[in-house]
Amino acid sequence: MPTTTATATVAVVSARGAQRWDAGHPWIYRSDLIERPADAPGIVRVRDPRGRPLGQALWSPASEISLRLLTREVDAVIDAGWWHDRLGTALARRAPLAAQASAYRLVHGEGDGLPSLVVDRYDRWLVVQLMSAGLEQARGPIVEALRALTGCEGILARHDAAVRTREGLPRETALLFGDVPQEIEVAEHGVRYLAAPWTGQKTGAFLDQRENRALVGRVARGRALDCFSYHGSFALHLARGADDVLALDVSAHALERAHANAARNGYANLRTREANAFEFLREEERAGTRYDTIVLDPPAFAKTRGALPGALRGYKDVNLRAMRLLAPGGLLFTASCSYHLTKPLFLEMLEAAAADSGRRMALRELRGQPLDHPELLTVPETGYIKGALLEAMD
Incomplete structure (x- = not known):
């Protein structure tokens, strides 16, 4: 396996690039490189146009993000x-x-x-x-x-x-x-499920929603619905407090895993259904169905900045319909993992959905990322999870 130590190779960056580091962001883009280091990727020392040493960084010759700050200690041996x-x-x-x-x-x-x-x-x-x-x-x-x-x-x-x-x-x-x-069995706040490190989403499971799942488990009651359920991670926690849980997903294979996870925990009150969440919510609204607890944890609708307008329409539609399905006093936990949907936009979307739903929706709690996913204030790219616990007041 390759090893690395600090090298004498130097990159010179623009004043704008240096200012990014000074402001607490670790990336310097290709456009802010004045002098490129050697072509081989690795670790390089970095200076500003006046020769002031800035630190050491990871160097990626082919990437738009050319330099990633490792340390401001210019003489540190990175071994x-x-x-x-x-x-x-x-x-x-x-x-x-x-x-x-x-x-x-x-x-x-x-x-x-x-x-x-x-x-x-x-x-x-x-x-x-x-x-x-x-x-x-x-x-x-x-x-x-x-x-x-x-x-x-x-x-x-x-x-x-x-x-x-x-x-x-x-x-x-x-x-x-x-x-x-x-497959690896995972224990999480009293719930067990199987992770698939070789083939599952991300690195095998969605670890970033762990604490939000625990929150849902504490407040769940009555008839519960978990949309975009995947392997049933939220649904398993809902089943601890709700009388009946319906886990919804478009993937039959994912729901097979959700059903197996329910059996692993001995939850007889968890059912699964293969369906498109948008269509299902519209059908349930027409039927006048009511739920006491609903979870919306959709995939990232806005994977690029250009996709944001359409994503906002999708987020608003699914939240609007979920709000209308809540029983009086019902709870909705809703989340977004789209980085491009900022916290202010997330809240604006929820406000618009509440206004159009005809329901009086109270904000019970705002949620972010857990301890193991630190979000740095000066590095917005480290944060992407937004969540809100809402209550129907009528």
Whole structure:
């Protein structure tokens, strides 16, 4: 496996690029490079146009994001010990989570000062994503540090994300150490489900909604509906407090997993239905059906900035119809994982949906990302989850 240490290779960036770092954002784009370092990706020292040293960064020759800040210490030796210390700091931050769940994020990229690196724990195994060419050169010491810090039994690389192509890197899923099962049972706030690290969404499961699922489990009651259910992660928590839960998804295969997860927990009150959520909600509205608890956790409707107008219409429509299906006093937990849908836009969309629904909707709680997905105020790209718990007041 490749290793890396600090090098004498230097990149010179514009005043605008330097200002980004000074303002707390770790990225410098290709357009702000005045002098390129050597073509090989890796770690380089960075200076401003006046020769002032700025720090050391990951260098990606093919990427639009050319430099990702690692440290402002110009003379630091970025060797195996450096990676061990930086990763150890990130892992220590997650220590409280071990009592709540067996699966959570150990490294959240830029949020932990480890740009383009994602590490997720699934019980005794790790799944990693190295998503820049500069970071790929440090694969060896990163893997060794993770082995030493966690004592894991296996490390899997889920290098199938599209961003790897833009970095000039191959897309693959590969075993880096030990062995990793096809399925891993996860325990989360008293609920158990199967994660699929080799083939599942993201690195095997949606870990970023863990605390929101626990919230839903605490407030669920009566007749409950989980739209966009996938493997039933929200539905499983709903089943702890609701009398009857319907898990809805367009994928029959996903619902098979949801049904199996319900059986794993002994929940006889969880049913599944294959359907398009938009069509189902319209049909239920026409039928006058009422639910006491509803969850809306759709996929990212706005994957690009250009898709935002259409996404807003979709988010508003699905929330409007869910609001109309609530029984008096009913609760709606609604979320968005679209980065381009900002928090202000999310709230504006909910306000518009409430106005058109004809219901008096109260905001009970705003939700963001959990401890293991830190969102830095100066790096908006580290945050994408928005959530709200709403109550129908009539």
